[in-house]
Amino acid sequence: MSVFNASRLLGKTVLITGASSGIGAATAILFAKGGANLILTARRADVLKTVADACTSAHKESGVQQGGRIATIQLDVSDKTQIGAFLDKIPSDLRNVDVLVNNAGFVLGVERVGDIAAADYESMFATNVFGLIAMTQLFIKDFKTRKTGHVINIGSIAGREPYAGGSIYCATKHAVNAFTAAMMRELVDTPIRVTEIQPGMVETEFSVIRFRGDKSAADKVYDGLQPLVAEDIAEEIVWAASRPPHVNLAEVFVLPVNQASATINFRGNRL
Template sequence: MATIFSTARLHNKVVLVTGASSGIGAATAVLFSMAGANVVLAARRAEKLAEIEQACIQANKDGGTGKGGRYATLSLDVNNHGQVDSILSALPDWAAQVDVLVNNAGLALGTERVGDLKFDDVDRMLDTNVRGLIRMTQVFVNMFKARDAGHIINVGSIAGVEPYPGGSVYCASKFAVRAFTSALMKELYDTQIRVSNIQPGMVETEFSIVRFHGDKQNADKVYAGIEPLAAQDIADEIVWAASRAPHVNIAEVLIMPTNQAGPFHVARSTAK
């Protein structure tokens, strides 16, 4: 994995990434490590974090910056109020002053239309994608205000820009992320705290497998006939946004595969 932008501004910074056990979160943690940052990896699946931590160690070694190199794993469910509210006390001493918070934890569940929605799925999407993100931000924004420094990067979605049938609740959750992020930026514009919303289009990760409740065959159909984005592509944008000069805030980025122009505008190859 390589990056074409300077990462010197990230040297020895402390970055906390939620949802870091796979997909975009894992790729983001690894790329921050390569850039010479110190990284806290947080996720529900604690057993997966050790593997990602080793990938971070190797990335830092391969990157050869000589900076960063400190890592910690944290079992964290953003739906667990107690875990979120006490997260600062769970951080190691070297991570007591977080510089960048990446709110990446999120998911989609089901493709049912309104009238057939499963409220267990509805509650989990809203709790994770909206309430969990807000709660994490609430904790760290106060730390950032006290220092008049910091960067909050929320991972949104194209679903927060253009809704689609079969995704009403997921789209609503990502519209909420977009609105919350924009409002937060306006609340903090007279500070040195930066706020960004990174909005991916079609990315091939575990996202669709989770959405289809483990049905890999249906999940694979989502990416049939098109070269989707990879988790590393989104990690590039997140780390790029974090590496800008302090006076530069990347407010919003919308990233799609070349052959996607929206939820409905996807050019698929019919070649076999």
Template sequence: MDKIAFVTGATSGIGKATAELLAAHGFNLVICGRRSDRLDELKQALSKQVQVQTLTFDVRDQQAVSSAIDSLPEEWKKIDILINNAGNAHGLAPIQTGSSEDWDAMMDINVKGLLYVSKVIIPGMVSRKSGQIINIGSIAGKEVYPNGNVYCASKFAVDAITSGMRLDLNPYGIRVSGIHPGLVETEFSLVRFKGDEQRASSVYKGFQPLTAKDIANTILFVINCPPHVVISDLTILPTAQASATIVHKQL
């Protein structure tokens, strides 16, 4: 079997664009998400190019994660590339008025979810002494911005976990990369602002943001580096963005 890539959060945005691009380049895929209808639709489209397995689970549920991955046919458990993409922002508020439910969702999805998926897949990579892990972080994991407090904390954690993985997995030849995008136009802001389409769309007005395909192309570049090369840490911004808080807009 050709190389297998395992992509979380594949039902939309960066995850979906990554699955589509990897399929176009011949990678067999395990695509994961919470929305089975979207996974089935994506599988139908990509199965014309490669072999595809779907797994429906919420990364916050450790038992569901383990059970789903354990249910894969044996030949599909030899995962070559793990792309930990699933993640969300919930709310944008000062720490003193933030929602504890939003805090729990961000820490559970962005941090614990990444760990739960990795915990099941990494042992196989260690035993085979090969593999590649790409964790999708954020510029919010590099610098904190006002009202971003817990979301930024969750992405700082992703950055630290990525570095820790690289240290721990170094003896086994496993490449570990962190990719940290700036402003990418996806469903991200729609989720953050609880479905407020007007507020979400205003985030991306007045400049050209990154697209999900831009990040997918970056992921493919990292994957295709020669075996002796690892892109350990990469921050990617739209040209109009200079930092987490500085964006040149022409309104």
């Protein structure tokens, strides 16, 4: 953990949405190793408990004496009612959130424009955009009052470069990119930091969900290529959070070595 300067994470409270699997779970575990306290949220409460247990074990194994307080709260960020009641569910000793990691998001389907079900594009926008904005709105006023805080939004290469078969997902991630960039400009006269992490190909549940549970179709996305894994992105998130207070990593664009863009990659060599 020395590469992250873990001392800057000691006792900090980190809230992570979509923490039940993939990038969110890996990020939670790495923050726990660094001595942070955690508020973990996701729709799947049962899986979230498993992640919390892994965080507790990681914290104990690290030998760090500070932090290690972990709370789990079931939350669907696409549900306005749940977000409205969320602050009251946070334990009193974790109310002062230092880092908000807006990780919850997903893609569903590869249908082209004209064939996309309304339920699919509405659910993607509700989670990827409206949920992210709503969670940020919950905490930004407190960050301003306390003159501290860090918002880390998980974007995507899809927010930089549109591609066929991903029109809705690309639109949501372009929205995240614009929202994050505008927020950073609005907060330039404050000590609040704003970061967007933009991964390329990461092998998690992401593609399985995109292909509606078809694991074989999801596996083909990474065939012949060594993709990133959740832990790779977790390292970038924790790295950004552990910079000195005057340093803001505005954007971190992360690709596997054999990917050059959303559609350009080399599949002849899996490392």
